[in-house]
Amino acid sequence: MSPGQLLAVLELVGVFAFALDGALTAMRAAHLDLFGVVALGVVTALGGGALRDVLLGSLPPASFSDWRYLFVATCGALVAFWGHPLLRRLSRPILLSDTAGLSLFCVTGSAIALEAGAGPGQAVLLGAVSAIGGGTLRDVLVRRVPTVLTGGLYAVPALLGATIAVAGGRLGADGLPLALAAGGSCAALRLLGL
């Protein structure tokens, strides 16, 4: 698998995880019907990447020109809507899917920023924005104080993961192991920080 394909796959997995997370949060937060659940799942999943693309100036955002994003996000939300009773058996489905999205997006977001010509510092910031943006939009829409403000370590793991991904890439580290190390560090710090 080429680095570009790896990036696309990880990004779509992140989209799925955040759509699941947004839809599960939606169902807990308010009396939403199918349409509301899908809308919140899609916004959570695509919001962070769209914000990154807007700040990069690479417009229209990838999530608007590539139909796989919207398709995967809708699927994630529908899985959450119909699979809700099964997912509840997992100990903390919202925490897990949120952490997965955070870890994947800080890695893919910084790589996409580097590819678009951003410097290393900007790439770290934009990786964190990709990771944090969707969840923050989700919280604002369901009227919660955003996790980034109250959740202890939330921005810091995303910044750590993005920093490892950018620094490792400059040191010549390989695609998949580097992505695992960066995303894993982000996830570990996020889960430990709670």
Next chain:
Amino acid sequence: MSPGQLLAVLELVGVFAFALDGALTAMRAAHLDLFGVVALGVVTALGGGALRDVLLGSLPPASFSDWRYLFVATCGALVAFWGHPLLRRLSRPILLSDTAGLSLFCVTGSAIALEAGAGPGQAVLLGAVSAIGGGTLRDVLVRRVPTVLTGGLYAVPALLGATIAVAGGRLGADGLPLALAAGGSCAALRLLGL
């Protein structure tokens, strides 16, 4: 009237409708003075189109470079502020102005996206974003859970209207009848879906 002129007129009617809607919502939601009512009317009226232009990358947004937008939005908010007692005699002034803005913006938003070079899929999405964006900003600012999440059919009518407008345009349908069919379908589905 040329298609471009028709588009501009419909867009400004939509701006007026959303400004009315935002200002009426503002007056019901919180103790706002004249400045707050005008601010919320302007944000509701121009927010969706500005979001569309940002996502299209056609910057600065039309609503910032063309003074008629701000003027019409301010007029709409002032009509709501001073005409409030008269408007109350209409059965549901907020619902009607919101539906009018939604129906007009899904048609004009997708047409503007096509003109800016977007593909048909993107044009449908950006039409819906234009239509939904202003009302969602309004709800976030007055701390309501956005209508797009709770209002049953809200995103779906906008997507339907934009799809009819884009598909009809590709099939060679004429400007005004097509706009009426697309906007009318959106309004009908919105009002039926409540």
Next chain:
Amino acid sequence: MSPGQLLAVLELVGVFAFALDGALTAMRAAHLDLFGVVALGVVTALGGGALRDVLLGSLPPASFSDWRYLFVATCGALVAFWGHPLLRRLSRPILLSDTAGLSLFCVTGSAIALEAGAGPGQAVLLGAVSAIGGGTLRDVLVRRVPTVLTGGLYAVPALLGATIAVAGGRLGADGLPLALAAGGSCAALRLLGL
């Protein structure tokens, strides 16, 4: 000091003032830890300028490509976090830092817009957006109805300051005196309007 240097210094002072304001607001509004306080300070400080740059299409925003912005914003938030007991002796630290940020950003924001090629009308609007944007984001994130809707004169002083800055510049007025006149008018109207 050249006009460009003056602009950069004023902009960074505005970033510091808004970071202080955002962090102080954060500590009053919710039980936030250090990370949450810094996050809200940074968003308040850099949000308005980033919004201006997005609307101008000059991307990535200056606050993402120039590390001094993030550094100064973080410092401002940390000063608020640790200096909180001392700052409380000032009669109204939040009001004062908010007014300082508003007054500085309406001047620098309109000048940056003019430099980027915007017309005078757009420059006035974008100056006001720079000044109002950060505080509005702050309010949305801590779930307050934004000051721009409830605070009486909040948008109007920003529009006044930006108008004086743009009009004075076209009449050939000098950098520092003009900035003082425009920012001072904004601050005076803001404080009188309460």
